[in-house]
């Protein structure tokens with residue numbers, strides 16, 4: 001039995017150093033209720049410091065990946081008994097907490113692969129998966145930046161992360177303003193997902209294969225790459241170069257470097273210690 005126990009997430013180790021986190025409210029299409037908002041950061045914070053974990057796969061149980069925020073959570077945000085300023089301050093705290101949920105995925109020092117099948121809607125779509133490192137999907141996947149249809153501007157990551165991934169401002173605005181569904185093929189064409197697989201089974205197999213490959217690499221190199229790519233996305237080239245120079249003044253002294261060089265010279269597969 002997994003040592004990770006949650007109400008809304010199922011976590012299991014699937015092979016060497018690879019963990020699989022499933023959103024697990026299939027009857028409610030994995031919509032994100034209060035528990036799930038809280039448990040996602042608990043889960044990713046714990047896996048981030050678990051030395052047996054090098055790569056994480058994130059998927060949804062049942063018919064689809066995720067149908068966004070649980071609509072009852074959205075409805076409950078209004079407290080008519082509070083006066084406007086107190087209500088606004090409470091709302092800000094709530095939004096920041098929701099944001100922190102997905103930021104925990106981005107801040108997790110292990111690569112996270114989103115494995116998306118079926119619907120990927122609203123908070124569970126671009127918001128959550130833009131915070132992941134890599135996205136794979138099945139042919140039946142469809143995506144929608146649904147927020148404007150709920151009467152709100154997306155506020156938990158889409159408007160900040162998605163444009164930097166896709167790099168097509170015109171299309172991003174079209175998808176945000178229309179909330180229209182877009183297909184797996186379109187997601188691949190715009191560079192949001194890296195590959196499309198025939199069905200959920202082949203998607204899972206491909207996700208595990210990719211995760212296993214990454215998990216076989218030096219964990220020092222992988223975590224350093226993630227942290228530095230995240231930093232560089234939000235800073236100038238000069239600042240990014242400075243950051244990696246400071247990072248590598250210690251990390252280049254890792255035994256992983258010698259292990260890798262030796263493995264290359266002797267043509268044997270390298271074996272790295274857990275972090």
Ligand SMILES: CC/C=C\C=C\CC(=O)SCCNC(=O)CCNC(=O)[C@H](O)C(C)(C)COP(=O)(O)OP(=O)(O)OC[C@H]1O[C@@H](n2cnc3c(N)ncnc32)[C@H](O)[C@@H]1OP(=O)(O)O
Nearest residue numbers: 027028029031067068069070071098121122123146147150
């Ligand atoms: C501060 C704000 C922070 C974040 C804001 C985020 C905004 C968003 O996330 S916007 C997106 C909101 N989500 C939606 O609008 C999706 C609504 N659901 C649907 O359109 C459909 O259910 C579907 C996802 C397309 C799935 O259709 P289908 O497969 O036919 O299943 P259903 O029979 O419709 O649903 C089964 C069961 O699940 C419940 N459910 C589905 N989605 C949600 C949801 N988002 N919230 C709560 N419940 C949901 C649905 O009610 C059914 O429940 P029963 O009890 O079986 O009736």
